[in-house]
Amino acid sequence: MTNLYFVRHAHSIYTPDEWERPLSEKGYIDAERILALIQPDSIDVVVSSPYKRAVQTVEGVAEYFNREIEIFEDLKERTLTGKPAEDFTEAITKVWEDPNFAWEGGESNIAAQARGVKVIHHLLEKYEGKNVAIGTHGNIMVLIMNYFDKRYDFSFWNGLDMPDIYKLTFDGDVLVGVSRLWER
Template identity: 30%
Template sequence: MQTYYLIRHCEATGQAADAPLTPQGQKQALLLADFFKSIPVDRIISSPFRRAYDTVFPLSTMYDCPIELENQLQERILSTSSLNDWRSDLKATFSDLNLRFPGGESSREAMKRTSSVLHEAFLHPARHTVLVTHGNAMALLLKSIDSNFGYPDWEQLRNPDIYRLVKNSDGLTCERLPFNTQTD
């Protein structure tokens, strides 16, 4: 049996690759490490974006486990052009997986990219792996596992959020874990 923890990064100051965590996000990262105190961690794989790396850094330090940076976990680019109603456009990409906006990535492409990391992790001997990514990338990875995961589920994601995936001889199970994101 192998267990994977799919984590959406903590609260950040923005969407740029180098956007740091907010002070609240820094507190959340410490709470996240505390959440994992009784959960074994053998391997940590993170998006190279600063907010993802900073989210898992306290956990990495606690377990003395190096963070492997993986470009395939970076956030999905919906478009490089300004969109009039990006939320409506994003919603449409959950129905039409091949829909692609200028300079962007289709949902199908993002699902293939992010799920490749999970499939590589299936082949690794680590039994407890943490994968840190971003909201839309996480939602599409979860959609690649469960085709019913959709836009309303993406809307419900929090910063941070945690899903546990368990792979055994019966297949793959997925569940959202309760995590209190409030630090005050």
């Protein structure tokens, strides 16, 4: 079995720069708790989105297990729109209602899901039988989970915490179990 630990990034300080947005003070405190929740299992590999907040969220895990963080561009958060949405709730609802729809300059659910799932298939093949921690984001994480099990949808995304941790267990490339590790 291969275990993928999807770690949604902790709270960050909002800046319009998606790449360099750092964790907030609360985010750093919560990120420290992540290790305690994952620690009963040994982590063999740590990968992350290139966004600073995702990397910072799994840095403690990587340091504890003495692992380098592999960066995967295609694990970055989905691009909702090319410019800030006037009404975020309306914009995000629309793309989940119509998986093929994309706002100008943004990605559809189908496009974002395809790039994320491609990375997951790569990880499942390369690290079969290993435990892999993944620094990620809410939307792309749920889109990936949705590919393997349709129960993970918009309402599931709406209920996520920041951070949040989901352990997905795979037999080959078949999802056989999901458990939530994050505790408020």
